[in-house]
Amino acid sequence: MSGRVTDKVEGREMDITRVPSSLNHSENLPYVHKVGIPQRQNLLKEFTATLKETFFHDDPMRPFKDQPKSRKLVLGLQSLFPILKWGREYNFSKFKGDLIAGLTIASLCIPQDIGYANLANLPAQNGLYSSFVPPLVYAIMGSSRDIAIGPVAVVSLLLGTLLQNEVDHKKPEYLSLAFTATFFAGITQVTLGFFRLGFLIDFLSHAAIVGFMAGAAITIALQQLKGLLGIRKFTKKTDIVSVMHSVFSTAHHGWNWQTILIGVSFLAFLLFTKYIGKKNKKLFWVPAIAPMISVIISTFFVFITHAEKYGVQIVNHIQQGVNPPSANKIFFTGPYLVKGFRIGAVAGMIALTEAVAIGRTFAAMKDYQLDGNKEMVALGTMNIIGSMTSCYVATGSFSRSAVNFMAGCNTAVSNIVMSCVVLLTLLVITPLFKYTPNAILASIIISAVMGLIDIDAVILIWKIDKLDFIACMGAFFGVVFASVEIGLLIAVTISFAKILLQVTRPRTAILGKLPRTTVYRNIQQYPDATKVPGILIVRVDSAIYFSNSNYVKERILRWLIDEEEEVKENNQPNIQYLIVEMSPVTDIDTSGIHALEELYRSLHKKDVQLVLANPGQAVIDKLHASDFATLVGEDNIFLTVADAVLTCSPKMQEHFLA
Structure with a gap:
């Protein structure tokens, strides 16, 4: 069972598909939401919208809309001279x-x-x-x-x-x-x-x-x-x-x-x-x-x-008289x-x-x-x-x-x-x-400037x-x-x-599942959060630009290496999937795309599948424009981390079916 619905919150279409599994005969299997592809905007409109948001975010022309010329003149004078x-x-x-x-x-x-x-x-x-x-x-x-x-x-x-x-x-x-x-x-x-x-x-x-x-x-x-x-x-x-x-x-x-x-x-x-x-x-x-x-x-x-x-x-x-x-x-x-x-x-x-x-x-x-x-x-x-x-x-x-x-x-x-x-x-x-x-x-x-010292x-x-x-x-x-x-x-x-420093070295975190929920959070902030066997979930807390793209890629790979060493020591299942939580990633540029491509190739050599969770509209649009979405596979881009884990982990599927 599959189809398309409209996301009422963001006004975009998304796929709703059952988990692709050999167990798909069961009607009790939950839905998995796939990230929708936004319609391509006109370049001029997109540029105009960006310019307006940057310089005219408060919409100063709003009071002038649908007003006669005489009223616009009065409003203009009042805007310049609030008195x-x-x-x-x-x-x-x-x-x-x-x-x-x-x-x-x-x-x-x-x-x-x-x-x-x-x-x-x-x-x-x-x-x-x-x-x-x-x-x-x-x-x-x-x-x-x-x-x-x-x-x-x-x-x-x-x-x-x-x-x-x-x-x-x-x-x-x-x-x-x-x-x-x-x-x-x-x-x-x-x-x-x-x-x-x-x-x-x-x-x-x-x-x-x-x-x-x-x-x-x-x-x-x-x-x-x-x-x-x-x-x-x-x-x-x-x-x-x-x-x-x-x-x-x-x-x-x-x-x-x-x-x-x-x-x-x-x-x-x-x-x-x-x-x-x-x-x-x-x-x-x-x-x-x-x-x-x-x-x-x-x-x-x-x-x-x-x-x-x-x-x-x-x-x-002191000279007497008004300003000369x-x-x-x-x-x-x-x-x-x-x-x-x-x-x-x-x-x-x-x-x-x-x-x-x-x-x-x-x-x-x-x-x-x-x-x-x-x-x-x-x-x-x-x-x-x-x-x-x-x-x-x-x-x-x-x-x-x-x-x-x-x-x-x-x-x-x-x-x-x-x-x-x-x-x-x-x-x-x-x-x-x-x-x-x-x-x-x-x-x-001296008495006046003492107030400038705010201990x-x-x-x-x-x-x-x-x-x-x-x-x-x-x-x-x-x-x-x-x-x-x-x-x-x-x-x-x-x-x-x-x-x-904040732009070039953005924060990243490993996510784990909170008990009795489908919520995934930073394991350092929430000690009760547990890692999913065979899956590494990483969140990037910044836009990915030329200034930090290489660092983000290397940081994720270091997380993976550390995790692989840990699972070997504890005799746990090898890492098969690396899920990148992208909801904080507000934007990405060409260098960021190249970094993701290099990350994908590095993971491919390790037999680890790259999975993306909840990229925003600007990000998913660029991922499709660069064909990276095709490279990683559209079936590997999900709306939430929970959906991605549900699809990637057979044990999680068995848990839901049970």
Whole structure:
């Protein structure tokens, strides 16, 4: 009895045939399912489907289907400018939450911006500029409700280090190169978003990011020792050895005790407020306003005591007024063009990684969808416009976004409120920052970057995956002992090395039958699983490509050799069948087919029959296209391992008949 039926799950035909055996007269013999052959797809349709799944898996055109042209125009504008969509439903109740959140993050961002600008070796006003224009652009184009936009410590340090390697920060070309790098950071981000290449940032693994961020936090904190201790002559290098040598070599004559008193006192205050905020989530506003309170008190103290006369370094002058245009300062020609592009591309990718990670985190907490590609376009556009308005690279800040979230923000209007406060600061308040001590800015930065060191994440990485831990530590030590760019390079290299290792050395396993079932599982994972006499069952847990095909073939043959030695020692039946479980094999290429052919020939010389179980649609299609299915025999390709064992093992047939 045989015939063809349709598999309701996968929508393909399959053969249902009784076991080919001399015992086939029995009507009690169970059915054996053979893998069906999918219909050949049109090459253009297959290519189009693959392209769509790679770049347009979220089907961005779905809302536009069956819509009139006028509606498509509205939907297109809403897609590009999400504020047109959620703005229609905006009300006073939402504004109250956004107002409180915006004022809270503004009190946090103003002192941070001045400190981060110093970290990037840029004038203090450029840090404030970067929290005025970019947040306004993002509020119009961004889709996250919770991200707070502005300069961040890691990108500031990275930008300052890379720029300093090209030109001295005291030269006018330094500022122009910073704007050029910001412009190309924006171009990089828009390009990735427009061409839907956001998956490229996923190649930097979570473990590598954890290590990189922790290393950057340590490096940033060490750099602040200059301001915290009042050191005037300080190394330009960022590695821990150079920094500590610079610190201790000036211990007898370069430190200023008044500066240390101010810096350490307020650092203790800031860390204490952070502790309060962690202990009681309702008091989130305490660590949020603590930096501004520290700036006000320390500035007033320096002003009334004239501590600057006793060696306390102060901010001095912050340019008053709104962002001046800077498009004419961007290098579009000359030797600095390539340098600006290279620096901008690196800074843009790091900024994207941080912003997208932050956006996805808070979107998951509030249960809404975030389009990563649209986010990239929004972030890129704001940096392009920012580069033309005296801003440097801005992105989503984790500390400010967390405060924004806990303060009850509802929409991106909180960014607009923050921008308005920064504008007011630029127009009115900047002269008051003249006597702000550098030590307080160093304290604010140190307290801010401590949150980038995630010990719990490192411990979890160690428990889950040792290779991930190596990537994490490699990135960490690369940043701390070499430089930010070396640490980043190590992080990327180890991430790619891990991918290559997993691709070139896929896992394989020997399967056994679980008692009282027809289920076959890894015998190492399930000790109760038993091997079938005369049959070796191997599972390949990866696609078979040119990079691993030879290894897969040799690994299977080694399994067979080991098994043959074992059966000889135990006087068991010789191996007659080798069943390869192929359900995890998602794809196979020409090299993979050749490897299977070589495996078939090697087994044939040993009088062992190769049997395949449950190859997927893409695999079975290629097996037939290459005539390998004919070589191995279509009767030796089965839907499940149980069917294959039932056919190959006479004892199993007798068991079912009994």
